[in-house]
Structure formats: structure tokens, C-alpha cells
Amino acid sequence: MRVIAMFRQLTEDTVQSHIIRVGSIMLLLLLRRSAFLLVFLPALAVAQIEIAGCKAYEPAVVSLHGTLVRETLAGPPNYHDIHKTIWLLKLESPICVDEDKAQPDLNPSRKNVRNVQLVLNKEHDERANALRGKRVVATGTLFGAHTGHHNTSVLLTVTYLDLPHWK
Numbered sequence: 001m002r003v004i005a006m007f008r009q010l011t012e013d014t015v016q017s018h019i020i021r022v023g024s025i026m027l028l029l030l031l032r033r034s035a036f037l038l039v040f041l042p043a044l045a046v047a048q049i050e051i052a053g054c055k056a057y058e059p060a061v062v063s064l065h066g067t068l069v070r071e072t073l074a075g076p077p078n079y080h081d082i083h084k085t086i087w088l089l090k091l092e093s094p095i096c097v098d099e100d101k102a103q104p105d106l107n108p109s110r111k112n113v114r115n116v117q118l119v120l121n122k123e124h125d126e127r128a129n130a131l132r133g134k135r136v137v138a139t140g141t142l143f144g145a146h147t148g149h150h151n152t153s154v155l156l157t158v159t160y161l162d163l164p165h166w167k
Helices: 002-052 122-131
Strands: 061-074 083-097 110-119 135-144 154-162
Touching: 061 110, 061 122, 061 154, 083 135, 110 135, 122 154
Parallel strands: 110 154
Antiparallel strands: 061 083, 061 135, 083 110, 135 154
16 A cells, blocks of 8 residues: 555656646747747838838728828919918828839839828818818828929828827
């Protein structure tokens, strides 16, 4: 009986020792994986944002977030009394826009775009007056500047303009 009790005790000690050893190995592997994730996951996330972050020109529909501003600019040269007023979206964070392969001269690649001129119909112009100076979301299609009336490198033909759904 005593031998059986000693064998049981030895077996329990061995099992506990193996459990502790296996647990230590698992903890070490978990820590290694956690360290890997802590080091490389943010880098992968930034790389993903950079890759996926560029917008596309029309016909793609995009939504941009920023502050809605109305600016009055000088008119054409030698017409000092004539001014033009434009709506701008001052973006919360800069965007990039991929080159339009079909029309690269009209819609070239753009980086670090911070302001987008808005092209509004009458309904959206009235809405913009109510939202002036506020953080908004503007949805529509992007196109590149190609006339003297275009005051930013990228413009947005607006189809939706409102306050963001979050505060």
C-alpha cells in the first residue's frame, strides 16, 4: 500500500511538473506572439491605411469629412470690384486621389489634399449656408481642376451634404 501511495504521489508531482512546464511554454509562446502583434500590427495597419486610403475620381462615389467654409476670392485680373464666392471643405485629414487611367491629363494623381472645392446645386447651396463653419460629411464624385473657376486641385460634385452621424 505504501508503495502505491508513493507511486501516486510521484505521479501527481510529475503531472503537476509537466503541467507547469507546458503552461510556461504556452505562456512564453503567447508572449512572443503578443510582442509580434504589438510591434508589427500597427505597422501593418498604417500600411493598409496608406494603400486603401486613396480616393478615386468620378464615377466613384466618395464621402469626405471636414469643416465647411465659404471663401470670397478676387475675381479676374483688372476686375477689382468683382469677387467670387466658393464653398470649401477643409478636410479633417489629408487625402490622396489616384490617377484616372482613362483621363490622366484631367484627373492626375494627387497627394496631401487638404482642401476640396465643392460644386453645389441650389438645394445643396441652401443646405451649405445652414451648415457653414460646422463639421460635415460631403458625398459625391471627385474631379480634377481644369478651368480658372476651379480653385483647388481636386473638386467634389456634391450629391449629399449634412452633419456627420456621430458627435
